[in-house]
Amino acid sequence: MKKVSLWLLNFFSITSSVVAVKFLDHYRIGGLFSDDIHKAAFQVVIDNLNKKWDTAPFFLIGDSLNVSFTNHFHVQKAACSLLDKRVIGIFGPSSRHTSSYIQSICDNKEIPQIETHYNPNVEKIQSDINLYPHAAEIAYFVMHLIREFTWDTIIILYENNDSLERIAPLLELNIEYGVQLVFRQLEVDQDGSYRAALKIIKKMSVTNILIECSLDILEEVLIESQKVGLITEKYRFIITNLDLSTLDLERFQYSGCNITGIRMFSTENENLIALAEKIKTTPHLIEEELELKRIMTLSTVLLIDGLNMFYDVIKELSEMSKIKAEKLKCHDAISWKYGSTIVNQLKSKVYQGITGRVSFDLAGFRRYFTLDLLELTTKGLLKVGQWDSEEKSLITDRSQVPQEESDVEHSIFNRTFRVLIVLTAPYAMLKESTDQLIGNDQFEGFCIDIIHELSVILGFNYTFIVQEDGKNGNLDRATNEWDGVIRQIIDGNADLGITDLTVTSDRERVVDFSLQFMNLGISILYRKPEPVPPSLFMFLSPFSTRVWLMLGVAYIFVSISIFIMGRLSPSEWTNPYPCVDEPEYLVNQFSIRNSLWFTIGGLLQQGSELAPIGISIRTASGFWWFFILIMVSSYTANLAAFLTVETRVTPFKNIDDLAKQTEIKYGAKRGGATASFFHDSNLTTNQIVYKHLKEHDDQMTDENEEGVRRVETENYAFLMESVTIEYNVARHCSLAQVGGLLDNKGYGIAMQKDSKYRNEISTAVVKLQETGVLTKLKIKWWKEQRGGSTCSIQSKKSEAEALDLQNVGGVFLVLFLGALLALLGSFIEMCVILYRKRKVYKKPFKYLLWKELEFFFQFGKNVKTVGRDEREPVSNQNNKVSF
Structure with a gap:
């Protein structure tokens, strides 16, 4: 336990001449500090303020006391001694352990207290002003950053209870977003290091690490992490300590590790550097030979901003009305009447300091500030973004990141990749050979050829690894754990993963994908529709019922019209006996029966023995025959199609029809991207389908092949991706795709998150698309290899087939009925x-x-x-x- 030592700084020697001339007022402020850097900064800043504002109606006198970090009694005693000296404000203490005691004293005496450290014990501020950013706002930014990085599992390393309290709001990531949080304390082992705790982290599969600890141990933790193999390109770190920029991180710059940090101010600020130089040369620090960065910690800079802000407030108040300092005692109930005015003025003050905007909410907490987002590169820590706590927005700018890090031009050349595949036709299959094959030679397929073409373009080597369980990668929403190909990529057991791996939002949160090498969508696989048996009266199909009715009406109308015109036309009344010059009577050939017969003869294109004589009837007959020409031609052309083309009918036409019916069973691959699509979709029909899939697990399949088999043998429809349907339809001639695509997505090559090879691989995929290589490979594996031409050969046989009796049976029926009616009529x-x-x-x-x-x-x-x-x-x- 340190003894309390009083270090009184009297500035009468500095300002004695000014006092003698101008009779200036003086105000005393106190400081309770646990280290010499804060005491020196306190002294230097007050000295600068008194020199800078030589026209001010007052000057400051600073009393700073060196107090213990944890001894409550000594700190309380020091505070009371400051009150006895008429202080108008107290800065400190630097410890959260003793802060609450000083706060109670200051609240009782209404003396402003300015703090510059994290203090979780303060719930409601009266006389206390804390310049340290509110922990909840920093935690909110860290949560935003984690979501920006799409981390789904995080190891959180914390130092002690203080650290745990600061990161407690991160639990919301698990509650609201399902991010798995693994908490591990940085415990010291028998050797006095953190290596044992870090080795446990090394054995885990998680590569996302968040470190929350004090500056005192942060550098040691990073060094030990490097020794156990955590500082590599495989791992990603977020360091929440705001003093990260004060550390020398040169030894980690070339490790390839992704280290992200935050800060409130730039250590390259010229004014701050000049001030730090003065602080370093004070008598108490000159012998310690400290580095400038170790002087420019956040607590020191906040002390500087606090003193400047406090001075401005006192200056404004002294110009309006005189402030009178009073001698106070800790044991009585008398308080300072000006204290609340100063506190309220400080809370309403907006000051632009070294740490940016300094302002407070109504409770006295600093919730509005900006943070710099830092990233460790080969050139050291660089600012890549800025967070505004008031706007809750993060603006990133990576233009300053060295080019060799953001786009490594030849990094992929001559590299050997472990490529993970799943044995699924036609993407990757074992070769059908009588010879024993080993290595890459034993595989063939669409994805195998794609990797080969990419290796030719980019110049890398590859080794294929088979995913034994055959799973592409499903997310267990209960445990938030992945399996299959995605799990292997996350764990670093493979560099690339290529198969019928659909790019989804869930998968993109944990791995990166290249540009899609195949576009597709979800559709329905079902048996080909059965031909509809020809109708007995199919010969009536070329015309609709309305046309037949209108044709009958036209026949009756024209027949009656000819009968009437025949009666009216004199030319139609002829001599029945040409040899008799003066006949006793004339006859008319267009009776009702003959008119009907004449018209029906024209309708059937057979004509009759009746020959119109009158111009009117001939005109009407011409138009009737023209009408018949068009109608008969149309009937004949359409009849040919109806008699030769098979009509096929499916029980459903789309997903809506399938969802509404109950006779046909349907399902999808269990845990696959298709099932996930219906789970995530907001459309009513898709939700109905998902409910059905969830309630009928027996209709789900483990593999696509099982679904295809069930479609062939059962009354079953299978929901799967369109390109896989296309592959199976080309080989199973009894199957067909029903309906269009339900969505639009694609297959991509998976790789670890933030892989530096992503851009090169994506560019090579685009080149394969532009040159038509991907199209040729699809034709090869979908339509040529492994029985792809089976159904196409069958479809090439002649489509012209002899008409069966069923096709023309109705005509015979009409003939027989007509003959029977005629016989009965006779x-x-x-x-x-x-x-x-x-x-x-x-x-x-x-x-x-x-x-x-x-x-x-x-x-x-x-x-x-x-x-x-x-x-x-x-x-x-x-x-x-x-x-």
Whole structure:
């Protein structure tokens, strides 16, 4: 325990001449510090202020006390001694352990207290002003940064309870976003180092690390991390200590490790450097030979900003009204009447200092500030962005990052990549060979050829590794853990992963993808629709029902029109006996029956023995025949299509129809990207499909091949990616794709997050697209190799086939019905005539019918005798006119 030592700084010698002339007022401010740097800074800044504002109506006297870091009694005693000397404000202490005691004293006496360190114990500030950024705002920025980096699992290394309190808000990442947080304390081992704790981290698969510790141990933690192999290109660090820029990080600059840090001010500030030089030359520090960066810590700079801001406030108040300092005692109840005014003025003050904007909320907390985002490069720590706590926005600018780091032009050349594949046709398959093959020679397929083409362009080597469980990479949302190819890429067990690996937002959070080498979407695989049996009356199909009805109406209308025109036209009344010059009567050939017969003859393109004479009927007949020409031609052309083209009908046409029905089972690959699409989609139909998939796990499959087999053997539809459907349809001739694409996505090559080879590989993929190599490879593996031409050969057979009786059966039926009706009509006609002539013959109807039938069955007789009685008188003949 340190003894409390009083170090009184009297500036009467500096300002004695000024006092003698101008009789200036003086104000005393106190400082409670635990280290010599703060005491020296306190002295230098007050000295500069008194010299800078030589026209001010006052000058400052600084009393700084060297106090213990943890001894409450000694700190309290020092504070009371300052109050006895009429101080108008107290800076410090530098320890959170003793701060609450000083705060209670200052609140009781209404003396402004200015702090420059993190103090989690302050809940409501009365006389306390804390220039340190509010911990909650810093934590919010760190959360934003983690989400920006798309980290899904993080190891958080913390030093002690103080560190744990500062990072406690990060738990929201797990609650709100499902980010897995692994907390590990930086415990000292038997050797006095942190190596044992860091070795445990090394054995874990997580590569994202956040370090929250004090500046005292930060450098040692980084050095030990490098010794155990954590400072490599595989790992990514976020360091939350705001004094990271004060450390010498040269030994880590060329390790390839991604180290991100933050700061509130630039150590390259010229005014700050000049001030640090003065602080370094004070009597108490000159012997320690400190580096300038170790002097320019955040707490020191905040002390500088606090003194400048406090001076400005006192100057403004003294110009308005005189402030009178008072001697106070800790043991009485008397408080300073000007203290609350100064505190309120400080809270409302907006000051632009070395740490940027200094302002406070109503409670006295500093919530509005800016932070610089730093990144360790081969040139040291560089600013790559800035965070505004008020706007909650991060603006990044990597233009200052060395070119060799942001775009390594030849880094991929002659490198050997471990390429992870999944044995899925046609992307990667074992070669069908009688010889024993080893290494890369044992594989073939679309993705195998792509890697070969990329290696030719970029000049790298590769070794294929098979993903034994056959999984592309699924996220277990309960544990937030990945499996399959994605897990291997995250763990660094493979450099590249290529298969039918769909680029999704979840996967892009944990790995990087090249540009997509194949575009696709989700569709439905189902059996080819069965041909619809031809209808018996298919010959009626070329015209719709309305057209047939209108055709019938036109036939009746034209027939009646011809009948009327025939009656009106004089030309149609002709002499039945051309040899007689003056006939007794004229006849008209266009009776109702003949008009109907004439029109139907034209409709069937057969004509009749009737020949129109009148101009009007000939005109009407011409238009009727033209109409018939067009109608018959259209009917004939359309009939050919209906008789020769098979009509196929599917039980559903799209995903909406499939979701509404219950007879056909349907499913997808369990845990695949297709199932994830329906899980994440907001469309009502897709949510219905996802609910069905979730409730019917027995309809899900582990592999695509199982889904294809079930489609062939069951009443089952399988949801899968369109390119895989295309591959299977070319080999399973009974299958077909139903409906269009439900989404638009693609396959990409997976690699570790922030891989420096991503741009080169993506550029090479674009080159393969532009040169048509990818198209040729798809034709090769989809339509040529491994039975790709099976169904295409079958489809080349002649499509012209003989018509079956089912196709023309309706025509025969109409013929037979027509003949039967005509036969029945002739019998009825015979019966009607015999019935009429029963009185002429004076014979019963049955007798006459029997005689007629008896003659009918005498097939050898072709001549029928007509008696005189059977001739009708002239007056009974129709369509005759007597003159």
